[in-house]
Amino acid sequence: MVFWAPLFEEFLKTFAALFIKGSLLFSHLAFGIVECIFDFIRDGKRKMNVAAAFFAVFSHMSFGIIVYIIVKMGYSVFAGYFLSSLVHLLWNLFVYKMKI
Secondary structure, three states: OOOHHHHHHHHHHHHHHHHOOOOHHHHHHHHHHHHHHHHHHHOOOOOOOHHHHHHHHHHHHHHHHHHHHHHHOOOOHHHHHHHHHHHHHHHHHHHHHHHO
């Protein structure tokens, strides 16, 4: 899950935006907000703090900025997708280690 989720999420956010000719940045921001809301709903004990909610939105927006910058530099959207997926994977590994 830690490995495949970033690949799937980044693919969904990036290529959905391209498919509908939408904003890469907005797509990533919206996904972060949805994940934040989902985490709140799933957190039955209401122990999730504001920092965790902030990082859900901030991290996904950061992944979108990576794709955006790579594309603006003239590289393919696939390069941006793979780089953002790698950063997302590293982020997940970091967060997973913090929870242990």
